[in-house]
Amino acid sequence: MKKQFVWLLMLVCMLAGCSDGDEVFYETNDDLLNKNGIADVAAVFCREEVVEEEKVIYYGIRQGKDWFALFDIASGSLEKDWYGKARDYVRGKNPIFTMRQVDLWAGKLENGDYAMTYMYGEENTIHQLVRLSDRSGVEYGFMLDTENEWVDEYLSENRFFVYSLNSGKLQIWTFDGNLFADDVCWTGICATGFQNDKLWGGYTDSKGGFHEGISDEPFERNRRIHMGFGEYAEFYIKKIGIEESIETDWGYAFLPYYKTDYGSQSRFDLFLINGGKLVFVPIIHGGSLRNWYKESLLVYNNRNGYNSRVVSSEGKIIAELEPYSAYEEAEPVSYEEGISFSGDCFYRTNFVSCKTVWLVNVDKLDAFASDAQKTMALVKKEGTLWSYRCDIVNKDGSKDRFEFKLDIEAGKIIY
Template sequence: MKTLRLLLVTALWITLCTGFYSCSKDLESVPLDYMGGTDTDKEFANYGITDFKDIEMRSCSGIDDNTGDYRWGQANFAGLRKNHLWIASFDRDSKQKLAEWTDTKEFQKTRRIHIGYGEYKDVTISGIALRQIYSKANSFVAFVQLQGSNYGENLYIFKTPTSIKELKGIDYCSIQEWYKESILIGNCCYTLGGDTIAVFKEGFSGGSPLTSKLISYTEDIIAYRANYSDAIYLTKYNYGSGEKEWNTEISELSKEPKDAKITISILDSSTNIWKYKADIVHYDGTKKDYTFSINIETGTIIGEELPISYANLKGTWNMTKCYGWEYNGDGVKEDWTEDVKGEYIFFESTHGNGGYFDGDDTSYFASSLQGNKLILENSNWLIGKSITITKLTATELHITATEASSVENYEMKKR
């Protein structure tokens, strides 16, 4: 029994950003009749393909970490069934079939190709391999490679329930899921039917991405660490123009040591104000986190939330609003709210000493912090109440003071 083999592709793709890959034209260096030690008959049967003996030029790839393009977790099979191109793909772990298809038209093993300057040559296809398949919504896009002596051709097949389209002349590129059931091949965004949505000018460069999320076919919100300074930025990048629409430094993260490990996640993207969380680990094992929000239309930071510490509380905070509820003399719960002018609190140092000015007199206090709890000592202000810091940014401080019979909320702006 003849054993076919397939060499692992040496032209690996280089990640430029969140999805762009460079493409290789080196087709002739990948002999399709080399299967990396895999017995194709055995593997066909292992995936339930029992009628394989009538398949010519049969090949399989991705069946383990040493053969083919294994990185997608697919076991891919290809060949000619009664002189018609046949492909099948399976999930490598579950062996669930992802797609199977036989072309309706006959396969031309010998064909004449243009080699430039008006000259042609005859080539004979001797090898076929399915490199990758992307399947969704009863459709698939398959990347098939054909090869003969001193000849190679990449073929991308777009199959929907109502149409079949083939694209040729594209360099060796992966198929990547993109925005709203579109795919990316090289620098082109396609529908699942093979229609071009957008052609991208260039991928994002200049930094190491920490997180990203597409908001359109051409626009991406990317958090990244700059190559030239190690500063942390958020940018709205347009692949169509190859330009940053805005680029905002996250100053609190840029202050972290260069060797700090920073991971960023999106907490909320339901409106144009996105909320992020950064988890930070220092070399000595110290862990901290930082949350912030940004307007993705303008790139404006909305109230960067700071770690609760006296270093960040130090200064004077003008009260602007107070609201809450309390029980009246009849025992009925009443809500109230009022604008505040002329009152403020201040923290003189990083040790918790400060005071409250009510418009006429100042009440001094000492304090301590327990997480987000502010514990006042020797104070006539908010005496007997449990005080929680609910928001702390470079410009805003919100606290809530509670007791059994009332709740008071204070909103303050830094002077």
């Protein structure tokens, strides 16, 4: 009788423990948790490395709340943690999501906050974006279709790239889940996309700042483009990629390629991002870009013999130039003319008429062997007098240097 009473008492205690949730299980096999003496984590659902940093962010349940923890991978130390919303979770009762059907992501934002997507394994699995801040704690952003969508990268603290597996589209969403741009292309530096019927573009400059612009007028996606020689092509532009680009003193310029059902159509137009605007310049067969005279831009294509164009920062075509094989080396003195060095000579060329304005020999080079390596560097511009430095490396390894000035109007060298 006494033995039966003991078994009955044990059974009652077990049932009471299950119903009241007194028996709690914790994560015990995680190295980082153990190293930091953390023994009260009910579950860790994901461990995501931070992009381009030696950090990892844990998401799990601790003290009945969402718990996010930032660890340094090299040292294994806990750097900071955040607590979010209350979560009714009992280990062993709630199923844990273990099979990933989409990619998760974690990154450090430009303002020093962190953001990540995580999954929580309840009956209806949640795929959630959160922002982790020392100022405002855990902020919950948009939720995703767990099987078909995932965050690919971030553009700013409030804009995130979302990839859809079903449609193959890349979009930009705000943190709150509003669509910012559709049919996006992203190079890691420059992005293009559509805001309704207008074209949007943005770029990260050489100092890390982000700038953007949107077109004033609707962008026509059904296009009929002159291919040259009287031939035309018709297609619908699904999205716009970037063939070649250049940063300028006033902004950014790029030559696009148009993604269509028939493949990619490239190098037909020019886009400028300047002062919050995206300017479209129709140009046939622009091949390369370089900064030109007085903040203008040169769009040229040497390989196919097409004319080049000088374009202002506002998108106006200033001049049309003849094909020329060495625009890369020419130093502009006006929209239509430039100075080049070849062999032992400087020469000034008019690119409209393709005529040489003047040519002058650097006669001091006659004192050096013809097989010596010669490097000419423009040091300073002072009105019509440009200062140059010439470095010589002889075949025996000995070196020489001399400096001079070039009168760009008269075509004279002054030692």
